[in-house]
Amino acid sequence: MLTFYNQVFLLLVAEMALxxxxxxxxxxxxxxxxxxxxxxxxxxAKLQYGLKITFIFILILFIDSVNRVYRVQIELAAATDSNKGSAAIMGHERLEVQARKFYSQRNMYLCGFTLFLSLILNRTYMMILEVLRLEEKVKQYEGTDKNTKQSAKLAQAGEAGEIGTLRRQLEAKDRDIATLKKQSEGLQKEYHDLTEKYGATQPPAGTRKDK
Incomplete structure (x- = not known):
């Protein structure tokens, strides 16, 4: 049992260092x-699973140490009441009971602090993970994260390529419109020429003969 309490103490030191x-x-x-x-x-993950089982045993030891402290306290009170007539015997028994009370309290505090620190470590670990997640989101929103910068560059490159494609299509449409305008002007000029030629081939209105 003492060896196991030594291991609990080493676990407590490891938790403090962690x-x-x-x-x-x-x-x-x-x-x-x-x-x-x-x-x-x-x-x-395997180490955490093993530690969970270890903490279950430590919880059992904590409950046992609390029970021992309670029983030693009752035994100390009973020894004080039963040995009022003999001071020497009372002092010897009281010393022994006090020693057992000290060891029981030491084990109770050792197991209790180990369990309490394990809860603090678990909570601290979860809070740090949450803080890291929030910091990563903030960096992504601000555009300071390396992956976000790369994604932004790719997005900008894609947008630039799309804008270039639309610009080329617009220039092609402008060229088609200019071509159609030239063709329309040519057709209109030919229409005026034909109209003038047709008018030149027709006699004046006063020279027409009625049938």
Missing amino acids: FMGLIVPMPFGVRRKIFTFISESKLV
């Missing part, structure tokens, strides 16, 4: 790579 690592300020790109690796790694 918490310090989470709150250390880092650049956005580095933090995003680290948390992307943590969220997508299968090894980390």
